[in-house]
Amino acid sequence: MEATTITALITLLVLALVTVVMVRKYNRTHRAEIRARLLDKAEKYDIAAPEELETSELAAQVRAAKHEQKQRNLKTA
Numbered sequence: 001m002e003a004t005t006i007t008a009l010i011t012l013l014v015l016a017l018v019t020v021v022m023v024r025k026y027n028r029t030h031r032a033e034i035r036a037r038l039l040d041k042a043e044k045y046d047i048a049a050p051e052e053l054e055t056s057e058l059a060a061q062v063r064a065a066k067h068e069q070k071q072r073n074l075k076t077a
Helices: 002-044 055-076
Strands: none
Touching: 002 055
């Protein structure tokens, strides 16, 4: 009984460690891709995107610009 419990605990610890490593790698890899897509959208909506600008702030500006463009299109239609 004791050996089984120790084996189960070790297995859980290894799985937890592997999960943490995989999530960090995923976030690090995709953060750059997300930023690149946002920069493309910022260019499309003529938004200045300095390097110091946080990704979340850039996303908010892109969302606002997209909303403004939709509103302008509705008014002209």
